[in-house]
Amino acid sequence: MSATGFAALALAFSLPAFAGGDFDRPEVTRTVRAPRTPEPTFKIDSGIDGDVFPAFANYASLQSPDQRKWGVVSVRVSNSTDTEQRYRIAVRVPGWSDEEVQIVNVPAGAARNFRFAPTFLPRLYQNREITAATAQVKITDVAGDPIYSTTVPVRMRAVEDMFWGKGFKYAQFIASWVTPHDARVEQVLSRAKELMPGRRLPGYEEWKDAAGQERETRLQARAIYTALQKQRLSYVKSSLTFGAKESSMPSSSPHG
Numbered sequence: 001m002s003a004t005g006f007a008a009l010a011l012a013f014s015l016p017a018f019a020g021g022d023f024d025r026p027e028v029t030r031t032v033r034a035p036r037t038p039e040p041t042f043k044i045d046s047g048i049d050g051d052v053f054p055a056f057a058n059y060a061s062l063q064s065p066d067q068r069k070w071g072v073v074s075v076r077v078s079n080s081t082d083t084e085q086r087y088r089i090a091v092r093v094p095g096w097s098d099e100e101v102q103i104v105n106v107p108a109g110a111a112r113n114f115r116f117a118p119t120f121l122p123r124l125y126q127n128r129e130i131t132a133a134t135a136q137v138k139i140t141d142v143a144g145d146p147i148y149s150t151t152v153p154v155r156m157r158a159v160e161d162m163f164w165g166k167g168f169k170y171a172q173f174i175a176s177w178v179t180p181h182d183a184r185v186e187q188v189l190s191r192a193k194e195l196m197p198g199r200r201l202p203g204y205e206e207w208k209d210a211a212g213q214e215r216e217t218r219l220q221a222r223a224i225y226t227a228l229q230k231q232r233l234s235y236v237k238s239s240l241t242f243g244a245k246e247s248s249m250p251s252s253s254p255h256g
Contacts (some may be wrong), residue, residue, distance in 0.1 A: 038080040040106070045074040046135050046152045054094075054124050054159045055176040060117030065102055071115030072097075073135050073152070079106040087147065090138045091116035096124055096156060102141070124156060131156045192227040196220065 008033035046052070048050060051153055052072050060068050073091045085106045133156050162171055162177070193201045201220050205231040212217035 032045065038082075040080065040085055040147075041078045042075040042137075042139065042148050042150075043078075044137055044150060045076075045150050046154045047072060048151060048163070051155050051157050052124075052133075053157045053161055053163065053222040054127070055162060055173050057117060057120055057124065058176075059173070060115070061119050063117070065115060068117060071117045072154070073116045073137060075114045075116065075137060075139075076111060077104070077106045078107060078111040081201060082108050084108055086142050088140045088144070089114060089116075091135065092118055093120075093133050093135050093154065093156075096120055096133055099246050104188070113244050125159050127156055128160070130158065188224065188231070191230065192220070192223040193221040195226055 001014075011035045038145070048056075048070070056070065057072050060071055072093070075089055075091070077087065077222050079085045085108075087104050088101060088103060090099050090101045097118040097120045098114050102114055102116070104112065104114055106112050133154050135154050136151050137149065138146070141145050158179075161169075162174065189201060196219060202216065202225070203220075205216070208216065
């Protein structure tokens with residue numbers, strides 16, 4: 001046998017060893033990935049640029065969720081699955097509010113916004129400074145299994161703060177600062193009525209003609225002013241500003 005033939009024969013006998021005999025070879029493992037199932041996504045917004053104003057928070061908390069134009073926390077749910085999804089969403093501001101819970105449905109392929117305005121504790125309506133807080137959002141399925149949870153920072157604004165909005169859009173909320181039943185207001189009115197003919201402050205009366213109503217209004221204004229003078233009440237310009245914020249607002253609202 002020639003040298004060439006011998007070499008070919010030797011190679012032929014050695015091949016099985018390389019194919020899986022006494023020698024190891026690296027194994028190539030292929031991972032077959034299952035196609036990913038589309039998952040819902042959640043987007044959380046808080047207050048008005050992160051600010052929570054007592055007057056607006058209280059107003060929203062008195063409305064049903066479907067009536068609200070703004071909320072303390074807004075949760076946007078995008079359902080990219082091919083079936084309707086049902087969730088339990090709970091929102092609270094620990095130390096500041098109760099928990100509000102909504103059971104919501106989101107159709108397949110749809111996105112929905114849900115606004116939350118939990119009932120706040122008296123602490124919010126006694127707050128005089130901007131205070132940092134945290135809103136807590138927990139989302140589960142109807143069986144109670146956790147799906148998503150997060151926290152978002154919020155700034156609790158002072159009870160005096162008000163935001164007018166563009167073109168004084170939210171001017172009607174200024175009535176939140178009218179306090180006719182405050183004991184000090186009633187005390188002034190009680191003294192003022194003693195300075196009026198008939199010892200009464202009738203306010204506006206429809207049966208009077210324009211001239212008579214004007215005359216009566218002036219008398220009442222003078223009586224109230226005199227009562228305040230007798231209490232030696234002085235005027236101090238407040239540093240409080242109503243409407244310094246000029247940016248357009250989301251669907252929520254006030255600022256100081």
